[in-house]
Amino acid sequence: MSAIAPITGTLKKRIFTDITIGFALGGAMASYWWWGFHNGVINKREDYYAKLAQLKNSEE
Amino acid sequence: MLNLLNMINIIYNDVPTPYSCYFQDSATPNQEGILELHDNIMFYLFIILGLVSWMLFNIVRTYTKNPMAYKYIKHGQTIEILWTILPAVILLIIAFPSFILLYLCDEVISPAMTIKAIGYQWYWKYEYSDFINDNGETIEFESYVIPDDLLEEGQLRLLDTDTSIMVPVDTHIRFVVTAADVIHDFCIPSLGIKVDANPGRLNQVSALIQREGVFYGQCSELCGINHCAMPIKVEAVSLPKFLEWLNDQ
Ligand SMILES: [Cu+2]
Numbered sequence: 001m002s003a004i005a006p007i008t009g010t011l012k013k014r015i016f017t018d019i020t021i022g023f024a025l026g027g028a029m030a031s032y033w034w035w036g037f038h039n040g041v042i043n044k045r046e047d048y049y050a051k052l053a054q055l056k057n058s059e060e
Numbered sequence: 061m062l063n064l065l066n067m068i069n070i071i072y073n074d075v076p077t078p079y080s081c082y083f084q085d086s087a088t089p090n091q092e093g094i095l096e097l098h099d100n101i102m103f104y105l106f107i108i109l110g111l112v113s114w115m116l117f118n119i120v121r122t123y124t125k126n127p128m129a130y131k132y133i134k135h136g137q138t139i140e141i142l143w144t145i146l147p148a149v150i151l152l153i154i155a156f157p158s159f160i161l162l163y164l165c166d167e168v169i170s171p172a173m174t175i176k177a178i179g180y181q182w183y184w185k186y187e188y189s190d191f192i193n194d195n196g197e198t199i200e201f202e203s204y205v206i207p208d209d210l211l212e213e214g215q216l217r218l219l220d221t222d223t224s225i226m227v228p229v230d231t232h233i234r235f236v237v238t239a240a241d242v243i244h245d246f247c248i249p250s251l252g253i254k255v256d257a258n259p260g261r262l263n264q265v266s267a268l269i270q271r272e273g274v275f276y277g278q279c280s281e282l283c284g285i286n287h288c289a290m291p292i293k294v295e296a297v298s299l300p301k302f303l304e305w306l307n308d309q
Contacts, residue, residue, distance in 0.1 A: 018118055019111070030103045032125020038099040045086065052271060 074250040075216055075276045087275060087296070088267050091252030093161045101154050109148070129196055131305025165252070168266040171234035175225060179257040179279065180236075182286035199309045205289045219276045224293035226246060228302040229269050237263045242284065248277035248292055256281060263277045269296040 074084050149263045176187035180202075188199040205219045211217060227233055237246045239257035247254040251267045269275075277292035297305070 008109075014118075014122075018115060022114035023107065023169075024110075025114050026107035029110050030106035033106050033199035034099070034103050041095075049270065 067258070073074070074273055075219055076249075086252065087269050087271055087273060088252050089252045089270070090165050090267065091250060094252050097157055098292055100157060104150055104154060115234065125204050165265075168234050168264050169232065171232045171266055173228075173231065174236060175227070176235045176238070177225075177237045177246050177257070177292075179239035179241075179246065179290070181241050181284050182279075182290040184244075184246075184279075184290060184292060185240075187224075188306075188309075191270045191309075193309060195240070199306075203293065205291055216276065218295070219278070219291045220289055221293045226295050226297060226302055226305045227267075227269060227271055228299045229296050230301070232279075233269070234266050235265050235267065243281050244279050244283045244290070245279040245281035246277070246292065248275050248294055250275045251277075251294070252279055253277070269294075272296050272298060 064244075071176060076084065083091075083095055083098075086095055121208065171189050173188070174188055178185040178187070183205070184203045186201060186203060191199050191200060201223050203223045203225070206215060206220045206222060207216060208217060211220070235253065235255070237255050237257045238261060239259045241261070244257040245254060246257050246265075248267075251269065251274075253265050253267060255263045255265045257263070261306065273296055275294040275296065277294070279287055279290045281287075283290075
């Protein structure tokens with residue numbers, strides 16, 4: 001028997017929490033990008049074109 | 061101070077603005093597609109950025125406290141497979157929409173009119189080959205940048221030109237692009253157009269402009285000393301106004 005017990009399992013212990021936190025972090029940034037930023041840009045554009053179509057219809 | 065004021069100045073044209081990020085407002089379905097693809101890819105990139113930064117941060121943080129974490133790893137079959145397949149899947153997810161968009165933009169379906177854009181050192185020449193004037197000649201004109209000392213109030217430096225491309229909105233327009241001396245590049249960000257102008261070769265792109273406006277672009281292939289001074293100006297107007305303009309030519 002060795003004087004010090006072999007140190008094992010340090011990777012497995014950490015890897016799951018690390019990957020979960022990593023993806024959560026990335027997921028949060030990506031979600032903000034898509035739902036917080038991208039969708040706003042698209043909605044603004046769609047609103048503009050809807051208004052434009054309405055204007056064109058009323059002129060005819 | 062004046063420069064600072066210019067930064068917050070609202071410009072109602074579709075132009076590059078000082079210190080702006082992201083895209084200019086889109087005016088064609090093509091550009092909308094490009095924007096969508098870009099935002100899609102950015103979504104995946106943010107996830108990867110989060111994961112990689114967190115792992116890196118953690119490895120650096122625990123390095124001195126936990127030197128044993130990787131001591132017993134000599135080879136890891138599972139992890140090798142995982143870190144090969146996962147990136148490949150991510151690349152596929154990005155590649156498919158990218159190719160669909162690429163081929164969709166390449167398609168030029170039954171254009172209602174064709175405009176030929178020819179790049180010269182250092183100006184553009186436009187030909188409206190579909191129309192002829194009273195003398196039986198096609199409509200063609202050159203478009204030069206407005207020099208700095210002749211700029212009038214409200215005109216944009218190195219973007220405004222003496223003549224501009226007039227196009228009707230809601231019309232399928234085909235641009236046939238070529239050059240007469242060296243390679244130029246015909247580029248209008250708002251319309252999602254960027255196509256090389258090669259001497260002795262014709263390239264085509266289509267545009268369906270959905271709103272009236274003035275759209276600016278610049279030569280996007282380094283073509284010599286005045287590369288910066290051959291901008292592209294497109295004025296999209298309603299069909300009656302376009303016909304009126306056509307009559308004046
Ligand atoms: Cu050029």
